[in-house]
Amino acid sequence: xxxxxxxxxxxxxxxxxxxxxxxxxxxDRAAGRHPISPDIYGFNWYLGNETSNxxxxxxxxxxxxxxxxxxxxxxxxxxxxxxxxxxxWNIDSDWYFEVLPDSNAHPxxxxxxxxxxxxxxxxxxxxxxxxxxxxxxxxxxxxxQGMCSFSVAKxxxxxxxxxxxxxxxxxxxxxxxxxxxxDPNDAAALTDETLQRDWVAYTVSKYGAANQGGVAVWSLxxxxxWWSSTHRDIHPTAQTYDETWQLGLRYAQAIKEADPTxxxxxxxxxxxxxxxxxxxxxxxxxNRNGNFWSDPVDRAAHxxxxxxxxxxxxxxxxxxxxxxxxxxxxxLHFYNIVPESMSDAQRLQSxxxxxxxxxxxxxxxxGFDDQGNPAYPRLIPRMREWVANHYPGTRTALTEYTFGxxxxxxxxxxxxxxxxxxGREALDLATLWDSLNPTDxxxxxxxxxxxxxxxxxxxxxxxxxxxxxxxxxxxIFAAERSDTGLTLMxxxxxxxxxxxSAIQISNFTADxxxxxxxxxxxxxxxxxxxxxxxxxxxAVTATFPANAITLIIIPAAPSALPAPKPVVSAVTxxxxxxxxxxxxxxxxxxxxxxxxxxxxxDIVAGANNIVSTQMGxxxxxxxGVPAPMVYVSAGQCAAVVPYLGAIKATTHVQxxxxxxxxxxxxxxxSATGPAxxxxxxxxxxxxxxxxxxxxxxxxxxxxxxxGDVVVLWxxxxxxxxxxxxxxxxxxxxxxKPVGLYRCRSAGSPPQSSTxxxxxxxxxxxxxxxxxxxxx
Amino acid sequence: xxxxxQINARVDSNVAAGDRVPVKVVIGGxxxxxxxxxxxx
Numbered sequence: 053x054x055x056x057x058x059x060x061x062x063x064x065x066x067x068x069x070x071x072x073x074x075x076x077x078x079x080d081r082a083a084g085r086h087p088i089s090p091d092i093y094g095f096n097w098y099l100g101n102e103t104s105n106x107x108x109x110x111x112x113x114x115x116x117x118x119x120x121x122x123x124x125x126x127x128x129x130x131x132x133x134x135x136x137x138x139x140x141w142n143i144d145s146d147w148y149f150e151v152l153p154d155s156n157a158h159p160x161x162x163x164x165x166x167x168x169x170x171x172x173x174x175x176x177x178x179x180x181x182x183x184x185x186x187x188x189x190x191x192x193x194x195x196x197q198g199m200c201s202f203s204v205a206k207x208x209x210x211x212x213x214x215x216x217x218x219x220x221x222x223x224x225x226x227x228x229x230x231x232x233x234x235d236p237n238d239a240a241a242l243t244d245e246t247l248q249r250d251w252v253a254y255t256v257s258k259y260g261a262a263n264q265g266g267v268a269v270w271s272l273x274x275x276x277x278w279w280s281s282t283h284r285d286i287h288p289t290a291q292t293y294d295e296t297w298q299l300g301l302r303y304a305q306a307i308k309e310a311d312p313t314x315x316x317x318x319x320x321x322x323x324x325x326x327x328x329x330x331x332x333x334x335x336x337x338x339n340r341n342g343n344f345w346s347d348p349v350d351r352a353a354h355x356x357x358x359x360x361x362x363x364x365x366x367x368x369x370x371x372x373x374x375x376x377x378x379x380x381x382x383x384l385h386f387y388n389i390v391p392e393s394m395s396d397a398q399r400l401q402s403x404x405x406x407x408x409x410x411x412x413x414x415x416x417x418x419g420f421d422d423q424g425n426p427a428y429p430r431l432i433p434r435m436r437e438w439v440a441n442h443y444p445g446t447r448t449a450l451t452e453y454t455f456g457x458x459x460x461x462x463x464x465x466x467x468x469x470x471x472x473x474x475g476r477e478a479l480d481l482a483t484l485w486d487s488l489n490p491t492d493x494x495x496x497x498x499x500x501x502x503x504x505x506x507x508x509x510x511x512x513x514x515x516x517x518x519x520x521x522x523x524x525x526x527x528i529f530a531a532e533r534s535d536t537g538l539t540l541m542x543x544x545x546x547x548x549x550x551x552x553s554a555i556q557i558s559n560f561t562a563d564x565x566x567x568x569x570x571x572x573x574x575x576x577x578x579x580x581x582x583x584x585x586x587x588x589x590x591a592v593t594a595t596f597p598a599n600a601i602t603l604i605i606i607p608a609a610p611s612a613l614p615a616p617k618p619v620v621s622a623v624t625x626x627x628x629x630x631x632x633x634x635x636x637x638x639x640x641x642x643x644x645x646x647x648x649x650x651x652x653x654d655i656v657a658g659a660n661n662i663v664s665t666q667m668g669x670x671x672x673x674x675x676g677v678p679a680p681m682v683y684v685s686a687g688q689c690a691a692v693v694p695y696l697g698a699i700k701a702t703t704h705v706q707x708x709x710x711x712x713x714x715x716x717x718x719x720x721x722s723a724t725g726p727a728x729x730x731x732x733x734x735x736x737x738x739x740x741x742x743x744x745x746x747x748x749x750x751x752x753x754x755x756x757x758x759g760d761v762v763v764l765w766x767x768x769x770x771x772x773x774x775x776x777x778x779x780x781x782x783x784x785x786x787x788k789p790v791g792l793y794r795c796r797s798a799g800s801p802p803q804s805s806t807x808x809x810x811x812x813x814x815x816x817x818x819x820x821x822x823x824x825x826x827x
Numbered sequence: 828x829x830x831x832x833q834i835n836a837r838v839d840s841n842v843a844a845g846d847r848v849p850v851k852v853v854i855g856g857x858x859x860x861x862x863x864x865x866x867x868x
Contacts, residue, residue, distance in 0.1 A: 626830070627860075628859070628860035630860055632857065634857075636830060637830060638828075638829070638830030638831065655828070663829045680829045680830070682828070682829070682830070692829045692830035693830075722857060723855050723857075724854045724855035724856070724857045725857055726852045726853070726854045726857060726858065726859045727859050727860050728850065728851075728852060728859045728860065728863045729831075730863055735860060735862075736860075736862040736863065737847075737862065737863070737864060738847075738863075738864055738865075738866065739850055739863045739864060739865055741850075741865055750865055750866050751866055752846040752866045754866075755844075755846070755866035755867050755868040756838050756865060756866065756867050756868070757838070757867070757868055758838050758839065758840045758841070758842050758844065758867055758868075759837065759838060759839075759840040760837065760838050761835055761836065761837050761838075762835075762836060762837075762838055762865065763833060763834070763835055763836075764833070764834045764836060764850070764852065765831060765832070765833060765834075766831075766832050766834065766852055766859060767830050767831060767832060768832075768854070768857075768859075769832050769854050770854060770855055778829075779829045780829065781828070781829060789832075789854050789855065790855070791854045791855020791856070791857075794852075794853050
């Protein structure tokens with residue numbers, strides 16, 4: 053397909069008030085192309101309504117899935133102190149160094165039912181993946197019981213105590229200056245990397261390896277620069293270069309031993325100064341000169357390399373010695389950039405800290421570099437340079453960040469701008485840290501990128517060049533979508549002015565109309581579709597309301613498409629051809645122009661045993677989620693309904709062939725829809741059943757005997773425990789249907805399962821271990 | 828094969844023998860289709 057020439061987009065139907073001229077905007081589909089990682093659209097933990105008593109509430113799964121988060125992170129201060137077997141953590145200096153077990157009704161089953169497992173499973177059913185945190189400090193809660201590190205009874209009066217547990221103090225003497233010296237054994241026991249290796253191995257046994265849908269990424273602890281303050285009860289000394297590397301090495305080795313496919317992220321540094329120095333360095337500077345940069349004693353002992361460069365080089369050298377990469381993500385946190393008192397305009401301008409070499413942070417801490425000169429952070433290019441110069445191939449991650457004010461439209465604009473910058477600057481992973489409620493405008497900043505229409509419509513996956521003459525007035529980001537459409541995200545940052553602006557789009561042949569979606573002050577509860585925009589010749593005009601995010605989706609012209617547009621006419625169960633559709637079910641999609649004329653049934657599975665969602669140029673999408681493919685042809689395709697795409701009452705099915713996508717067909721979805729496969733594939737008559745030898749097909753010539761075990765093959769069991777992973781073939785993990793199940797034949801009573809008996813059924817070509825017996 | 832589930836089940840010892848003994852699976856309150864049979868002697 054060729055794209056040529058320039059075209060114009062005229063956005064119609066918008067509210068025009070005092071429209072002022074805006075900066076020129078340009079998009080070039082052929083320039084600056086690179087993939088956008090879906091993992092930049094992530095956040096830490098849960099939304100405000102996603103938990104009940106601290107655990108994820110499955111009734112919120114549908115709404116959570118609507119955000120289409122690429123990744124969630126289990127992390128933060130407390131996770132440096134999590135003991136996975138006891139399912140407790142020390143709350144460190146965040147709250148009187150206490151250990152407070154939750155109200156788990158079955159602690160005897162731990163680690164089954166742990167809070168970590170609950171988050172992992174919720175993450176799976178909401179279509180995302182999980183980043184966990186491996187504690188590095190060794191001292192973890194010594195038991196699943198309430199306890200604290202600074203008992204008043206043992207250590208005497210302290211500066212403050214927990215008003216609900218007065219025996220637990222804050223570990224500071226009444227003078228407010230002197231730390232209490234404590235015995236770490238009071239509330240902790242020393243462990244080593246073996247415990248963490250066993251944790252990773254346990255998660256692999258329960259959820260699969262990282263590349264099979266298990267825990268995707270493990271952080272190496274959290275913010276080492278604060279270990280001696282946040283966790284001073286167990287680590288009272290200042291962080292050093294050597295311990296950051298040595299602990300990282302030991303625990304990364306343990307992670308990779310247990311799961312070679314797991315990704316590891318470090319050093320999880322906490323802020324600007326800690327990108328260049330250890331706390332030992334910064335303490336020396338503060339003590340001598342009152343600044344963080346002027347006496348780097350630790351850095352001087354390590355070749356005068358900043359700690360980020362040195363840390364990366366240690367892992368690089370390790371790989372050169374051993375052939376094994378232990379560090380996959382160069383992971384930083386950035387705070388201290390945004391003064392609480394900043395104005396709305398300053399907040400919107402502050403996103404330039406992520407990329408602009410001419411922008412000096414408003415924050416005094418970030419305002420100076422490691423030589424004490426004015427600093428221009430340009431954080432993401434700087435991170436990419438660190439990696440390129442010191443450990444090429446390492447990906448970049450910001451696993452805590454915020455621009456604040458997430459409950460206002462101003463905060464939403466800043467976040468939307470940051471998400472656009474992450475994609476444009478090729479950041480690999482980002483997880484927002486802040487308290488976020490489902491109705492906060494910032495939630496819609498995620499949604500307009502990931503699911504603006506509620507049926508999976510998303511910003512493109514391939515970033516293309518987009519430029520603005522004034523990024524403080526109009527920001528623009530552009531990306532091509534897999535369906536050959538071009539998506540443009542424009543953010544009006546002027547606070548008060550509607551702007552009319554030019555968009556020059558090159559190297560793209562557009563259809564005559566474009567969809568326009570908008571989120572802004574006119575409706576803070578929804579992303580609203582506007583009237584379609586007309587696309588005309590070479591005219592280049594658009595208008596963007598103040599404080600609004602505008603998404604424009606421009607389809608490619610039909611003449612530029614490589615194949616006719618597919619049409620989906622029906623979806624049926626692949627075994628019975630009935631209409632009851634359920635998550636995880638194999639279905640047949642009927643229609644025209646769905647795929648190649650000749651049948652293609654070569655199921656493609658990678659080394660990870662995950663079946664491909666693309667076959668012969670064909671994809672089937674449910675609410676925008678690609679389905680694992682079974683076979684394809686022009687008139688019918690078989691695929692497996694994604695677990696995510698079908699957790700609502702309806703789902704929208706689309707076929708895509710050679711990048712050309714059909715209109716959606718809306719179909720109802722049920723929790724379960726069991727159907728037995730039959731010997732002649734008609735959906736009736738002799739079942740596809742094998743006799744007790746596991747080989748001989750049951751038939752009138754070879755009937756089963758009463759009392760024999762037979763094997764039935766079916767589809768449509770619905771949601772499973774543990775949650776299903778899209779397209780994963782049978783492994784040692786045998787998911788069981790969540791729905792109560794029973795088998796029945798004529799003349800025999802129903803055979804029901806109890807929750808404890810749900811062992812007989814599993815996904816894929818797995819073998820079960822329990823026979824059907826009368827209960 | 829993704830989307831394919833296996834059940835190992837014991838045929839009840841009291842089931843009436845025949846070439847077309849109806850068989851059903853019920854999961855979560857939903858039953859498999861009518862008309863699927865099992866040959867039992």
